Amino acid sequence: MYRDTRLASWLFVVVQVGVMGPVTRADSAADRQFERLAARFIDEFPALSPVSATGLGDHRYDGQLNDVSAESRARQAAFNRTILAALARIETDKLSPANRVDHALLKHRSEASLWRAERLEEWAWNPLVYTRLAGNAVYGLTAREFAPLPQRLAHVADRLEEFPRLFRQIRATLEPKRVPKVHAETAIKQNRGVLSVIENTVVPHLAALPEGERQRLERAIVSARQVVTEHQQWLETELLPQATGDFRIGRERFDQKLAFTLHTPLTRQRIRERADSELRRVRDQMFDIAKQVYVQAHPFTKFPARPSDAYKQSIIRAGLEMAYQETVAGDAIVETAKHSLALATEFVRRKDLMTIPDDPVEIIVMPEFRRGVSLAYCDSPGPLDVGQKTFYAVAPLPLNWTTDQVRSFMREYNLRSIHNLTIHEAMPGHFLQLAHSNRYPGKLRAVLSSGVFIEGWAVYVEQVMREEGFLDGDPLMQLIVLKWYLRGIANAIMDQAIHTENMSRDAAMRLMIEDTFQEEREAAGKWVRAQLTSTQLSTYFVGYLEHIDMREEAKRRWGDAFNLKAYHDKVMSFGSPPTRFVRSLLFAEGIANE
Numbered sequence: 176m177y178r179d180t181r182l183a184s185w186l187f188v189v190v191q192v193g194v195m196g197p198v199t200r201a202d203s204a205a206d207r208q209f210e211r212l213a214a215r216f217i218d219e220f221p222a223l224s225p226v227s228a229t230g231l232g233d234h235r236y237d238g239q240l241n242d243v244s245a246e247s248r249a250r251q252a253a254f255n256r257t258i259l260a261a262l263a264r265i266e267t268d269k270l271s272p273a274n275r276v277d278h279a280l281l282k283h284r285s286e287a288s289l290w291r292a293e294r295l296e297e298w299a300w301n302p303l304v305y306t307r308l309a310g311n312a313v314y315g316l317t318a319r320e321f322a323p324l325p326q327r328l329a330h331v332a333d334r335l336e337e338f339p340r341l342f343r344q345i346r347a348t349l350e351p352k353r354v355p356k357v358h359a360e361t362a363i364k365q366n367r368g369v370l371s372v373i374e375n376t377v378v379p380h381l382a383a384l385p386e387g388e389r390q391r392l393e394r395a396i397v398s399a400r401q402v403v404t405e406h407q408q409w410l411e412t413e414l415l416p417q418a419t420g421d422f423r424i425g426r427e428r429f430d431q432k433l434a435f436t437l438h439t440p441l442t443r444q445r446i447r448e449r450a451d452s453e454l455r456r457v458r459d460q461m462f463d464i465a466k467q468v469y470v471q472a473h474p475f476t477k478f479p480a481r482p483s484d485a486y487k488q489s490i491i492r493a494g495l496e497m498a499y500q501e502t503v504a505g506d507a508i509v510e511t512a513k514h515s516l517a518l519a520t521e522f523v524r525r526k527d528l529m530t531i532p533d534d535p536v537e538i539i540v541m542p543e544f545r546r547g548v549s550l551a552y553c554d555s556p557g558p559l560d561v562g563q564k565t566f567y568a569v570a571p572l573p574l575n576w577t578t579d580q581v582r583s584f585m586r587e588y589n590l591r592s593i594h595n596l597t598i599h600e601a602m603p604g605h606f607l608q609l610a611h612s613n614r615y616p617g618k619l620r621a622v623l624s625s626g627v628f629i630e631g632w633a634v635y636v637e638q639v640m641r642e643e644g645f646l647d648g649d650p651l652m653q654l655i656v657l658k659w660y661l662r663g664i665a666n667a668i669m670d671q672a673i674h675t676e677n678m679s680r681d682a683a684m685r686l687m688i689e690d691t692f693q694e695e696r697e698a699a700g701k702w703v704r705a706q707l708t709s710t711q712l713s714t715y716f717v718g719y720l721e722h723i724d725m726r727e728e729a730k731r732r733w734g735d736a737f738n739l740k741a742y743h744d745k746v747m748s749f750g751s752p753p754t755r756f757v758r759s760l761l762f763a764e765g766i767a768n769e
Contacts (some may be wrong), residue, residue, distance in 0.1 A: 205269035209278055212261045213619050216281065223251050226308055226334075229315040231622060232557035234322065238333035240312055243305070243344045248292055255285040273617065275766040276756045280623040287435040295428060300353035300420050302362035302410070303707065305345045309338070309369045309403070314542060317376035319556060319563045324383050328392060331377055335395035338402045346409055351417035357706045359418035363410045368543030369403050375542075422706040426675040429709060433671075436710040437627050437717055438753040443671050446717060450667045453716075454690065457664065461657050462487045465494030468650050472497070488689075495658065495692055498651040501590040505572045505581055508593065512538050512551075512569055515597035519640070523603050526643050529743035532610040534562060536601055541570040550588065550700075551596055553605035558613045558621035565610070567601045580696055587694035591646075591655040598640050599659075604633035608747055615750035624751035626711070631718015631754065634663050638723070639739075660719075661691035666701070667716035674709050721754035722746075725761070732762065 221228040225236035241247075262282050267275055291297065297304055312334045316327045373396055381389050424432065430443055441449075462482075469490055470476055479486065503511045516538065523531060541551070550570050556563035572581060588596070598604055608629065615621055641656040665686050672678035680702055687698035705712060725746070730737050749757050759766050 202271050203269050205266045206271055206274050209265050209270060209274050212258070212265070213277065213281070216258055217619065220254065223247070223254065226312045226315060230311065230557055232321070232560035232563075237316060237322075237327070237330040240334045240337035240341055241308060243298065243308075243341065243348055245348075248298065252289060252292055255289050258285045259289075272760060272763075272766055276752055276760065277617060277619050277623070279756070279766065280620065280752060283435070283438055284623050290431065290435060295424070295432065298348055299350045300355070301358055302345075302349055302354060302414065303358060303365065305349075306362050306365040306369065309341065310365070310372050310542065313369070313372045313377065317372075317380075318554075318566065319560065321560055321563060324380060325385075325388065328377065328380060328384055329388060332388070332392040332395045335373075335392075335399040338399045342402050342406045345406070349414065351414050353420040354414060354418040355420040355422035355706065356415070356418045357422055357703060358420075359410065359415045361703070361707060363407070363415065365543070365546070366403065366407050366410055368546065370400060371543040373399060423674050423677065424709050429671065429674045433710045433713065437713065438625060439627065439717060439721065439755060441717060441720075443675070446667055446713065447671060449720060450664050450716060454661065454664050454668075457657055457661055458487065458491070458690075461491050461494075461654055461661075464650050464653050464657070465491045468494040468497060468654070491654075491692065494651070494654050498591050498655050499586045499589050502585045503588075503590055503593060505585060508569050508571075508588065509538055509540060511590065511593045512567065512597050515594045516567070516601055518594065519598050519602040519645070522640070522643075522645055523607075527740050528639065528643065529603055529607065529740055529747070530611075531603075531607060532614070534565060534606075534610045536565040536567060536606050538567045538569065538601075541568040546570050551600050553600045553609070555606065555609040556613065558615075558618050565601075565606045567597070567606065576696075583694045584696040587697040589655070591649075591652050592659070594646070594652065595637055595656055595659050598637050598645075599633040603636045603640075605629065608632045608636075609751070611744075611747035612751040615748070617750070620750040620752055625753040627714045627718040627721070628751045628754050628757065629718070630714040631720070631722045634660065634715050634719040635722035635726075638719075658692050662687075662693060662697075662701075663715040663719060665691040665693070666705075666712035669701070669705055670710065670712040673705050718754065721758075725754060725758050728758070729761065 221231075221233050221236055222239075224241055225239040226241050228234075228236045259282065262278060262285070265278065267278055270278055313331055316331050316334070321327075377392070377396065381392060384392060433443055466478060478490075482490075516536070520531065523529065552568050554566040554568055556565060572584060576584070600606065612624065612629075613621055637656050637659060641653050646652045669678065669683050669686060673683065683702050683705065684698050687693040687701060688695065693701070726742065729742055745761060746757060749760050756766065758764075
């Protein structure tokens with residue numbers, strides 16, 4: 176799962192001289208008008224979210240902390256309306272193709288920000304917005320070495336000194352009766368992680384500061400501990416007992432949010448049709464592979480000419496059981512991921528599938544304040560921190576799990592699944608693609624990146640690695656990769672069914688465990704995630720469809736001239752806009768006005 180900090184509620188961009196880059200060089204009066212507006216957006220928006228600005232790589236506001244008051248929301252809304260009014264005055268048909276794409280992205284993003292603030296209103300009912308904000312306020316300053324350590328620690332002190340004000344605003348903003356219980360329970364778990372970030376990334380480095388600065392930071396830490404502890408008590412004794420909100424956002428808001436999230440012509444109904452069709456196709460493909468594996472173990476088996484669904488189910492499960500035999504210890508997941516990264520990198524180089532940037536990537540244990548949503552994520556540097564480390568974060572197993580729960584989880588994340596997880600999150604998935612994206616000369620586009628393009632790419636390259644014979648074409652690896660694709664299909668079905676059709680937990684668990692072969696721990700965690708989020712789970716499947724459709728179109732158009740590496744590098748060269756725009760740029764077609 177890619178953790179898209181650039182698409183946070185407080186979207187922002189950064190100011191740099193020549194930030195638009197040569198790809199959007201003004202060619203007309205309309206181009207110049209748009210680039211002036213983009214420069215204004217880039218100059219003024221970061222101040223609305225200092226914590227997000229740090230993550231992007233704009234360090235002008237490292238010593239400031241977000242204002243989450245009603246007055247701040249009003250300023251953000253006014254700014255978005257000003258941008259939209261200015262965009263409406265630009266003649267889009269006179270823009271260069273690159274600028275037309277960026278115009279559409281800025282318009283879409285400004286409209287989405289207004290809709291989220293004024294219709295979705297997560298600021299009032301989603302406490303996870305604030306646990307992430309508080310944790311990132313410190314983590315964003317300490318995780319990467321973008322400035323000398325004493326300078327970054329001084330800014331930590333600046334922000335911690337603002338914690339009392341921030342947490343007062345959070346408690347004044349949240350409306351407990353609108354908060355869903357699952358969100359309150361997850362916030363209780365994540366809030367404690369804010370303290371662990373301070374203990375693990377700040378306290379060990381106090382000696383790096385001069386005495387006066389060290390004492391100031393120590394006082395700020397003492398105050399922050401007290402503030403976070405008081406907030407923990409409020410979450411447990413005030414918020415949770417009153418948290419009776421509905422986690423289902425309903426059909427109308429889901430469809431509106433889906434349109435903003437996906438930025439695709441595909442409707443909810445069409446997504447469901449393709450998901451149901453793909454579910455059947457992939458299960459049949461898995462059956463064909465599982466038969467090969469089964470015959471190797473049982474050479475005298477005769478398969479029926481028309482096997483029933485139950486028969487297919489048993490043969491697929493038998494094949495997967497063979498893959499589950501090779502598991503890793505719960506405390507060895509990080510080390511196994513490191514080995515997987517080396518294997519995948521060597522394979523991509525040997526097969527010459529795409530260009531590999533030399534950016535550093537580090538596999539880490541997931542910070543506590545970010546746990547509870549997924550097993551792993553890719554934390555890439557912001558577009559202005561090109562060359563800084565990418566973190567491939569993996570969560571440790573919860574200490575309170577039973578033996579059976581640990582066993583279920585390790586079956587799901589067997590050795591081959593760890594390989595596929597690494598392909599998705601790192602090589603040639605999120606890490607590689609985002610390293611290319613951050614090199615796109617127009618930083619505006621990098622900030623307005625599409626999670627659908629990004630997640631779709633990661634699912635797409637899982638299939639590329641399978642098609643190209645990763646692990647010498649091992650059929651058990653092929654089964655695991657296809658099972659992961661089934662997970663993406665189930666994500667899309669479940670996402671809309673839960674929020675628009677009142678899908679029950681039992682129905683969701685049947686879909687995941689029976690239809691898509693997920694283990695109980697994975698399915699239980701996904702059920703929680705589906706309640707905590709909406710529309711994001713659709714990005715994997717929709718993004719994959721758009722990527723594979725685009726590649727097949729390129730093959731048809733280019734014929735014998737098609738080259739996989741050249742295709743991949745070209746697709747990644749446009750940054751990470753929605754795939755519909757990548758397709759238009761790739762085939763030099765007109766960019767539709769929005």
